[in-house]
Amino acid sequence: MSSTNQVIRCKAAVAWEAGKPLVIEEVEVAPPEKMEVRIKILFTSLCHTDVYFWEAKGQNPVFPRILGHEAGGVVESVGEGVTDLQPGDHVLPVFTGECKECAHCKSEESNMCDLLRINTDRGVMIHDQKSRFSINGKPIFHFVGTSTFSEYTVVHVGCLAKINPLAPLDKVCVLSCGISTGLGATLNVAKPKKGSSVAIFGLGAVGLAAAEGARISGASRIIGVDLNANRFELAKKFGVTEFVNPKDHTKPVQEVIAEMTNGGVDRSVECTGHIDAMISAFECVHDGWGVAVLVVFHIKMLFSRQVH
Structure with missing residues (x-):
């Protein structure tokens, strides 16, 4: 049975508090909204930035949260307006997205997109300022628009790079960041x-x-x-x-x-x-x-x- 437009229940590593061990929980992942894509994460790696924001030293703590931003996966479904990707495509999530329309995206001097530039304090999706993750109705916040420590995640289409399906995802996942x-x-x-x-x-x-x-x-x-x-x-x-x-x-x-x-x-x-x-x-x-x-x-x- 197709999972398109349906809530998916899956496992995710949830950070409930700063510095406390992540807990493997069953989470609900809502379908993608306008200009969003839901992907199945097959491989994810750990970056020091994940550790830094898990420790919440020197920045605003945003919890509970699903961290992770270096990963590789496969598109499960796409939301309204998404034309560049389709189910089955292999993708890498990237925390510095591109809307392709703003002055930064059109300039060769910068990639700091006005819409999708890094915002470590934002724990929700841009479209409606809501989270796509929840546990028993309680929202679980996103991290830099990627949240790859989950079997499924929802990402803005501008934060995904389509790659050759022959590329080994367990290796190319580190291209997302490091x-x-x-x-x-x-x-x-x-x-x-x-x-x-x-x-x-x-x-x-x-x-x-x-x-x-x-x-x-x-x-x-x-x-x-x-x-x-x-x-x-x-x-x-x-x-x-x-x-x-x-x-x-x-x-x-x-x-x-x-x-x-x-x-x-x-x-x-x-x-x-x-x-x-x-x-x-x-x-x-x-x-x-x-x-x-x-x-x-x-x-x-x-x-x-x-x-x-």
Whole structure:
């Protein structure tokens, strides 16, 4: 029997309170409304941003809530006005959506859509300011428009990317956030030139993606910086040519990098969110033309500064 236009009951990991263990609950997931899509989540991963908002440190707590934003799934049904997707399509939810109509979406300079830009305090759908999740009639709030810690979720069509059905969802689900964040920070913000030097601070998933962006750009020297030496070998596969472990030096790592590169790297990309690493990323670039990009996970924004 088709589930279209019907409430679906499924399992979801619900965060009832800040910092308390998630609870697997049976939730009701309402059908999609105008410009919405209901998808069956097949794979989801955990991002530090989920942990940050689960802890509710430094921001407005919104509970009970279903977290999650890195995932891959299949379209179950579509709401009124949706023409780009149909049941059976494979999709990735993305927390930075695009309405395709506003000035930001039409500009090559920004992807901060007026309608679908990130709003971590909004726990409801844009169409009617209501949640599509509930337990015994009590609303359960959404998270950044995705809420992938559920077997089914409802997402605005502008927050979904259709992908090749042959792509393995268990692997490409990280494209929803970590990979696109790091790769985009390098390609779209740092924009290293061919033959340039780039320092990548942090060699986790985001940092490796940032290194891959530097490799794609043609950077000749890609210096990976991390406190975990076990990450260095893997990073070579993503283009990293040299490694610096701050623990191996008595002087600040920015000074080490400046000496290695005759005055500093052309670009640096900071992917840890740690204040000391941010300072080092700023101070390790060459004066006059160096650019440092800070990838700040907790609020999902990218900052860049040209250092003169």
